[in-house]
Amino acid sequence: HGSKASASIEQCAFRTVNNKLALDKDFLSLDRGGNLTIRSTSVQKIIENYRPVLYIVVSEKSNVILQQVNITSCEIFESSSGVIHLQYYTGGTVTLDQCQFRYNIAVTYMYEGYKPFAGALLIQLCESSLSSSYISGSEQQQLDSTRMLILNNCSFDNNIGDCGGAVTVSGTRTLLQEERLRFIRCFFENNRAGSTIYFGYMPFGNDIYFYINGIASNK
Structure with a gap:
């Protein structure tokens, strides 16, 4: 918790004893400003009610590295x-390197397809008046030059989400234009937006879904 928080997890395996019972809180949560490194670690068969398995808040002083995480x-x-x-707030760096996302499911009841998230990864671009780069009275903020998100050699296989199968990026048009978001040699296969099961007319993206201020695009 806080900008001075720092955590490192290496060569660990996480799973529940009874994989039929759902948890009611985040399995792992990092508050705004902290640093997190996870390497050579697996997370398997975790079931949650409502909340993500990994919830990571990123801001100016954050440095988050997930390497060889399955x-x-x-x-x-x-x-x-x-x-x-x-x-993701106004600065900081996030790197996902050689991570694998396989057979993950995050859906709403009956796969309605009205919530902008994907099965594996939701990247939410945010503004905040608490940010040090917020310009008082202007309702604008200057993004930190360190703000970068890199996905390198990651694979997404057989994930199911609501509007997006593997990855969803949400936020405003301005934030998307200023965000340095890079996918490098990533592999996508057999991901599916759950909305296509019953509501094929809803906007969706089986692999990458962009939800920007109500303007939807998919890939």
């Missing part, structure tokens, strides 16, 4: 985000 067969009932939720 998220497999996790599920969220009545979800409001993906299995991993990155709530």
